[in-house]
Amino acid sequence: MVATIKDVAEAAGVSAATVSRVLAKKKGFYSESTAHRVRKIATSLGYEKNTSAVELVTQKSQVIGVIISSTRTNFSEKIIDGIQDEAIKHNLSVIMLYAGQNNPELQERALRTLIERAVKGILVVAIQLTDENLALLQGAQIPYRFLSTAYNSDRLPSIASNDYQIGYQATRYLIKRGHRKIGLVAMDTTDYIGQQRVAGYQAAMSEVKLPTNDEWIKVGMYTYEDGVRAMKSFGQQPDVTAIIGASDLAAIGVLNQAVQFHIKVPDQLAIISIDGTYLAEIVRPQLTTVTQGFYDMGTLGTRMLLDQENRTTSQFTPIKIETRQST
Amino acid sequence: MVATIKDVAEAAGVSAATVSRVLAKKKGFYSESTAHRVRKIATSLGYEKNTSAVELVTQKSQVIGVIISSTRTNFSEKIIDGIQDEAIKHNLSVIMLYAGQNNPELQERALRTLIERAVKGILVVAIQLTDENLALLQGAQIPYRFLSTAYNSDRLPSIASNDYQIGYQATRYLIKRGHRKIGLVAMDTTDYIGQQRVAGYQAAMSEVKLPTNDEWIKVGMYTYEDGVRAMKSFGQQPDVTAIIGASDLAAIGVLNQAVQFHIKVPDQLAIISIDGTYLAEIVRPQLTTVTQGFYDMGTLGTRMLLDQENRTTSQFTPIKIETRQST
DNA sequence: CTGAAAGCGCTTACAG
């Protein structure tokens, strides 16, 4: 049997209340000599607090829950780093649950696990919840926030990049470098993120009166394979002279297939990718990227979760373009 | 206020005991009509079970804890996928905690969080615990297992690759292809894994009477930068004709620096890397790898955690060499 | 500075 507060109390010749106070470091409730004795005995008995009991009686927990997907792209890492660093500052534990990709059962399971534990807050990272699961989350009396998943609604608090700007800036960048026929690859246009990026792209093109062509937009799910497939579909003599990849991995897929076609990057084809993870730096040529502030999404999201005030306001983290060798 | 079992009981005109039984699906304790009514009311009240209370009274939890490090390499993903898939089969939740790299405080914090929650089992992924923290883990009455971290002790249950064999097989592979001067890069020889791989390397060399040279072994921490640094130190005219990278990232560092030096891979320099993650396939040339069974470590580790029997026996997951373009 | 007592929300023998 594991030692309880009662065992410690008995061994120390004090009440359970006193043990509880000493171990919780409530000040002014006991003499230092009592405290010392209690601590020593607790250690020797191998006492470990029972968090279930504490949470039950205090009606709150020092835990924030993070729901992530098994990464089809690789940026979640940075977001998680940010969450972890910020959580530690506030003395919170982080528990992470996987929810797969578009898997309503897994989403619900992860949500319920967190709700049943009455965590302090829930961060949903790069996942689009189904309507039922969204309702479940909203119905729980728990603060929540979406990271890197902008819904088309101002009522859902999120921290993400401005995807319209991502599409716009990437396109502007290429236009300024002389490109007039620009492809857009592996974006999922069924979700808000993809739609916004396409809108930004089109705005940048039409702003300077450049025509666009549906053939230049190859949809996908942000994956490496989508990038390869898109480039194959552009063919050995692509109509476009520059391509925007929806993720670093997608852009690498484009790059590799282009090389396969003996197309020179960046001379014959420029590539810019969206995300700016370390992958962009380890491939050759290194990829020019629209870099997102993933780490900041993590820290900011965590901070706002704890902030009773502006709980509903959404926020964008800044993006920046990093020029490397692919443009 | 969140609805409790009592609220549901009252609204349904039954006792809390009955509500509890219905919601926990205990069979044979109630009529279907009662059950139906209870369920409907529970839903309409937005009742959610309080896991703290359940765990407190049942003295057990349906959760396994996973301690991981902020990845300096990228293989943990696959291990986690395996853990998740297996856990779901057993209807368990997984909570993951980050413990940084060689950070005793974070290790302890993660361990305590899990121990205080009395989780069903603890998996420690690719982390070398300090002696104190190891004692803490062993002192708790909780099954545990190390994944991808072999300690030099048969008393610690682990699931990992046979690192001696990794070193040996990688070296044999290169020797068979005619290489006689073989480098070993970015291995951390202060830990057991690195030591075993070096031992395997040396065994393979001396088995065929090949001399070795301390200059051929460049230690490191498995990182991309270690790979770059090692290759720089080999120089533009490396003494070796083949290099074994301690991780995919390290090997990519070697590769990129070699290309920088205008060294042709694989013609002038062969590279084989250890891990075999997707990174090996997205760089050009693609890397030949000693591929580890990370996913299986996850599933097997989870299964063994739950298995009351052979809890102390350690196990190796198979490795295989995948030939690609870098050799 | 210290303790007795109530109570957090649930489960489960026990008695019917």
Place this chain on the structure above:
DNA sequence: CTGAAAGCGCTTACAG
């Protein structure tokens, strides 16, 4: 098929 009651391990007003 159903309920009253005890109890899981802790915290915290309340009383001294």
